[in-house]
Amino acid sequence: MKKVLYRHLFSKVLGFSLLLFSTSFYAQEAAADAPAEAATEQAAADAGGGDPAKGKQLFNQNCAACHALDRKMTGPALANVEQRLSEDEGLDREWIHAWVKNSPGVIASGDSYANKIYAEYNQAAMTPFPTLSDQDIDDILAYTAAPPPAAAQPTTAAAAGDATGTASSGISNEMILGALALVFGLLVIMLILVNKTLRRIAEANGVVLEKEKAEKRLPLWKAFAQNQFLVLVAVIFLLLSGAYFAYGYLMQVGVDQGYAPVQPIHFSHKIHAGDNRIECKYCHSSARVSKTSGIPSLNVCMNCHKSIYEYAGNPEGPSAEDIAAGHTNEFYTGEIKKLYKAVGWDEENQKYTGESKPVEWVRIHNLPDFAYFNHSQHVSVAGIECQTCHGPIEEMEVVEQFAPLTMGWCVNCHRTTNVKVEGNEYYTAIHEELSKKYGVEELTAAMMGGIECGKCHY
Incomplete structure (x- = not known):
């Protein structure tokens, strides 16, 4: 009986399909690029x-x-x-x-x-x-x-967070991986269909396949290892997946969003800024006039806690979350005693002993040394609320880094946030000239050079 070997036929058929797909894809790309190249050549001739x-x-x-x-x-x-x-x-x-x-x-x-x-x-x-x-x-x-490129649509600050994982072409990494997975799935289905078709043809012609002559089937892993095409596809898929996750991991290096360390003295912004409505700049007063917001000195705390020596609790009673976290009245009162010990306050005699001990606060927000940021420029001049960068601080029992504080996050804010033109004495003259020059009343920080490298890196 005549034997026909189909060992490499499947791979050849799939390889031809891939070649045909790639050829048609690059032909479409070339056809799409032809008008742009023609326009460029015409612009060069005109110039x-x-x-x-x-x-x-x-x-x-x-x-x-x-x-x-x-x-x-x-x-x-x-x-x-x-x-x-x-x-x-x-x-x-x-x-x-x-x-x-x-x-x-x-x-x-x-x-x-x-x-x-x-x-x-x-x-x-x-x-x-x-x-x-x-x-x-x-x-x-x-x-x-040359013909100008199509103007990019402005993105909102909320969309900026999603855009960090998007390629410059607008196609996300997830879409690319999904497309690759779909292509690999189609190839596997095609392989199965071709296998069945060739088996039917062989049976119709009375051909005995070598595989059917074997006394028992090969194990799945061994059959997979012997199929060079599937091994190649699997290796490519694993390499691309590994590169994707490695890129995602490396892009998070230095981004501490969500970082919430435990402080040596528990300070509840929820109680101070939320329940008691204490203004942020009462404690962080240097944010109005300085580059940094500053860590409040313990003397600022003592302005109130000379008289407030215990925590009476929220009139509405402790929440279930506070009880679960152990944030009882006794807990907060104990933290006030830690403050007294650090500042050297004798509660019984109502005087300072002079035996103070610095509190080793743990820093939460930390920009790189090569990035310049000025709180007074944003707080006093721009009038930006603290919550814009620090989130709902008045609701935080334990403070955490709310924003990613990446370069893309800052640049997007400069592109989308309008500068306060009216009632701003600091920039009155500059704003008048810029409004005349641009012909608009609403200006973004980017229009005023807010995305130039030298503004933040010098």
Whole structure:
């Protein structure tokens, strides 16, 4: 009887399917990229031979700190700047070359448009770039003449937390893993179907398969190990899964959201800021005028606890959670006694003994040393409530880090939070000029340079 070997046929069929799928995918990608490439080539031709790709790199290195393509920043918007200058002011490319290389010199020469720009932007001349060649400037002009990318939709502060696990293309890691799992599942189903089909064909032609001649079936693990295709698929899947979880773990390094250490003296913000409605800045007074919010000195505590020597309890009675956690009246009274011991207060004689002992408080919020943050700028100038960053502190029995305090979290807040324009004496003059320049009453911190690297890292 004639024997036909199908040992590698399944893998060949699946390999051909994958090849066909990959070919069609890349063909679609090439077709989708063709209009963009054509537009780029047309923009390069219109820009006089400049290279938009090189221009984008030069723009990001030299211009992006003060200019954007589609909106005013420190300087004007630069989309189609050459065409606009040519049509509106009658200026050619040579003028742009001279302006970029030596703007103060063009202003000093008495050029009318140069002095107009100089006056409009607070008499601050553009930084000259004498190291840029004419070709470099032509490349930048080619980039500014290229079709602008679609504007990204602004995200809310709530969505920012979800965006930390999202790729720049907008496709989340979970979606990528789901798609890979779906592809692998389809391949397994295809393998089973092909196996059944070939068996039916073999039986119809009277072919005896080698596998059926075996006295007993191989164990599942051994059959799996002998199938090189399944082994390859499994290895790829495990590598991708491992890389995904490793990336997620590494992205959490240094992020202490939810950190709630036990303090040497239990201080309940729920009682002080919640039940008794004590203003946050009464204890953290330096938050109004200093970079740091400060740790209240024990003398601030004694302003009240000279007279309050025991905890009488909430008029509504302790909650079930407090009872379960052991937060009884006697517990809080015992914490007040710890305060007396640390500050050196003689309760019976109502005087200080002079025998004090510093309390070793455990720090909760700790920004990296290379990140600058000023509490007074946010509390006094911006008028931001403490709960914006620290969460519902008035409800916390044990204080924890509420926000992730990552760079992305801060930048997103600067992009979405409007700066208080009216009634702000600190920024009155600046706000008036910015409102005139931008033509709007609502300004974000990002519009005022709030996302520039040097604002927080210097």
